[in-house]
Amino acid sequence: MKTAHWALPAVVIAGLVAAGCATAPREIQPVTANDLAIMKASFQEKGQAKLDRLDQDEAQKLCSHPPSVRIPAEVSARIEKNNMATIKYPADGKLMGDxxxxxxxxxxxxxxxxxxxxxxxxxxxxxxxxxxxxxxxxxxxxxxxxxxxxxxxxxxxxxxxxxxxxxxxxxxxxxxxxxxxxxxxxxxxxxxxxxxxxxxxxxxxxxxxx
Amino acid sequence: MTRLIGIAALLGAIFASGAHAQNTTLDEIARYRAQLQDGNPAELWEARGEDLWKQKRGPKQVSLEQCDLGKGRGVVKGAYAELPRYFSDADKVMDLESRLLHCMVTLQGFSRADATKRVFGSGSSRSDYEALAAWITSESRGVVMKVSLNHQKMQEAYELGEKAFYFRGGPHDFSCATCHSEDNKRIRLQDLPNLTQKKGAQLGYTTWPAYRVSQGELRTFQWRINDCFRQQRFPDLVFGSELSIALTAFLAYNANGAAFNAPAIKR
Structure with a gap:
C-alpha cells in the first residue's frame, strides 16, 4: 500500500532506494527503457520541439529527484567538473556587453x-x-x-x-x-x-x- | 461580460501602477482573485456539456448516458473524484478525457481522428471535451477526492507519473518539480503550488478544470499539463496519452482527502 511521502519527516537520507517501499523518503528510480518508450509515445514533435528533448544527458539523469534528496558529494563533483568543461569563454576576452x-x-x-x-x-x-x-x-x-x-x-x-x-x-x-x-x-x-x-x-x- | 471587462480594467490598473510597493500589488491581486469568484463563466460550458452528454450523437446515434465513468453506466455524480481509475472493459487506466474519447469511439462510433479533432477550444472552434468536462466535474463539486491505487495498473501509473514529475529534460533542464516542489515559490507574481506536499497537491488538483480569464476558455486538466510541458520546452503532450494519464493519476492521488472544488476560475 502506498503511503504518501509528504507524511514523513522532511529530512532525507541520501542513498535510500524506494524499491516499492514508499514508507522511506527516497530517490526516484531512474526511468527504464520501457518508461522512456511510453514517454516518447506520449509526446509528438511540434515546431522546434522534437522527441530528442526527452533524451537525458548525464546531469539531467542524475538530477531527476526531489530537491530534498541530497546527491552524494562525489556525484555532485562529477557533474560540476563535466559541466565546467563545457564553458566556452569569448575568444575576444571581453565578458561584459551592454x-x-x-x-x-x-x-x-x-x-x-x-x-x-x-x-x-x-x-x-x-x-x-x-x-x-x-x-x-x-x-x-x-x-x-x-x-x-x-x-x-x-x-x-x-x-x-x-x-x-x-x-x-x-x-x-x-x-x-x-x-x-x-x-x-x-x-x-x-x-x-x-x-x-x-x-x-x-x-x-x-x-x-x- | 460587463463583469469581465471590469476585471480586465482592474487588472490593467494593478499592473500599470508600477510605483506601488510589491505588498500592495500582491494585496490587489488577492482582491482581484476574490472578485473573480463572484460569477464564473464556466457555467456556460457546464450547460453545453450537459446537453452534449444527453444528445444522441455520432454514427451510431447513441448518447453518452451509456458511458461508464467508473461508477456505472450514466452515473456522473461523484465520478470525477475517483478518476483516474482502472477500467476493465478497456484494460487500461483512464482519466476523464481519455474515458470520454473511449466512449465516443466505442459507443457513439466516431473515428479516433474525428473524436480528437478539437481537444482544446479556441474562440468559435469549441471543444466538446471542455464542455463535457465542465459539466461532469461540476457534478463532483464538494465530493472528497478518493482515487484508488488498489489495481496494479493504477499503482504502475502512479509510479510512472511520479517519475515523469521529476524527469528533467529539454534545452532548459526543466521538470514539473522545477516549479512545483517547494513551498512559497513564485514565477513573476504567480504563486506556485508545491505539488509534492498534500496541501499543495490538493489546492492545485481540485481547482481544475478552470475558466481562464486571460484566454476566455474553460480548460481541463489535460490542457493544464500539456501547457506545463510546453513551457518546460518539451514536445507536444498527446491528448489522452499514457503519460498524461499517469501524471494525472500521480497528482490526483496526492490530492486524496480534499473536497473537489471545480470548475474554478483563474486569471
Missing amino acids: WKAGEVIAQRGVGKQFSDDPKTPSGGNCYACHQLSKNEISFGTIGPSLYNFGKLRGGPTPEMQRYAYGRIYNSQAFSACSNMPRFGHNDILTEQQIKDVTALLLDPNSPVNQ
Whole structure:
C-alpha cells in the first residue's frame, strides 16, 4: 500500500532506494527503457520541439529527484567538473556587453517552446525566477535575489566577470542539479546575449547595482 | 461580460501602477482573485456539456448516458473524484478525457481522428471535451477526492507519473518539480503550488478544470499539463496519452482527502 511521502519527516537520507517501499523518503528510480518508450509515445514533435528533448544527458539523469534528496558529494563533483568543461569563454576576452540589452533579455520569456518561432532570439527570462533591478516588482522567487549583485561583490572585477559569465553559460558547473537553465551550453542564449546579461549583473550603471 | 471587462480594467490598473510597493500589488491581486469568484463563466460550458452528454450523437446515434465513468453506466455524480481509475472493459487506466474519447469511439462510433479533432477550444472552434468536462466535474463539486491505487495498473501509473514529475529534460533542464516542489515559490507574481506536499497537491488538483480569464476558455486538466510541458520546452503532450494519464493519476492521488472544488476560475 502506498503511503504518501509528504507524511514523513522532511529530512532525507541520501542513498535510500524506494524499491516499492514508499514508507522511506527516497530517490526516484531512474526511468527504464520501457518508461522512456511510453514517454516518447506520449509526446509528438511540434515546431522546434522534437522527441530528442526527452533524451537525458548525464546531469539531467542524475538530477531527476526531489530537491530534498541530497546527491552524494562525489556525484555532485562529477557533474560540476563535466559541466565546467563545457564553458566556452569569448575568444575576444571581453565578458561584459551592454546592460540595457541585458535588461531586455532578462525580461523576455520566449524561446525554445514549440509555440515559439525559432528565428526569434530567445530571452533569458531571468525575472521569472530572480529579483534583479529594484524597479521591476514582478519577479519570481525560485532563484535567489540578484539585486545589487555586482555592488555586493566588489564590482566587475575580472574574477567576478568570469564567474557571472560562466554561471549564466552553465550553472551546473558551479552547483550540480541547479534549477537554472544552462543558457550557453544548451544554446539558449548567444555569446553576445550572455555578455549583455553579465553586464546587467555587474555594470555599476546597471539598475541591478543602483 | 460587463463583469469581465471590469476585471480586465482592474487588472490593467494593478499592473500599470508600477510605483506601488510589491505588498500592495500582491494585496490587489488577492482582491482581484476574490472578485473573480463572484460569477464564473464556466457555467456556460457546464450547460453545453450537459446537453452534449444527453444528445444522441455520432454514427451510431447513441448518447453518452451509456458511458461508464467508473461508477456505472450514466452515473456522473461523484465520478470525477475517483478518476483516474482502472477500467476493465478497456484494460487500461483512464482519466476523464481519455474515458470520454473511449466512449465516443466505442459507443457513439466516431473515428479516433474525428473524436480528437478539437481537444482544446479556441474562440468559435469549441471543444466538446471542455464542455463535457465542465459539466461532469461540476457534478463532483464538494465530493472528497478518493482515487484508488488498489489495481496494479493504477499503482504502475502512479509510479510512472511520479517519475515523469521529476524527469528533467529539454534545452532548459526543466521538470514539473522545477516549479512545483517547494513551498512559497513564485514565477513573476504567480504563486506556485508545491505539488509534492498534500496541501499543495490538493489546492492545485481540485481547482481544475478552470475558466481562464486571460484566454476566455474553460480548460481541463489535460490542457493544464500539456501547457506545463510546453513551457518546460518539451514536445507536444498527446491528448489522452499514457503519460498524461499517469501524471494525472500521480497528482490526483496526492490530492486524496480534499473536497473537489471545480470548475474554478483563474486569471
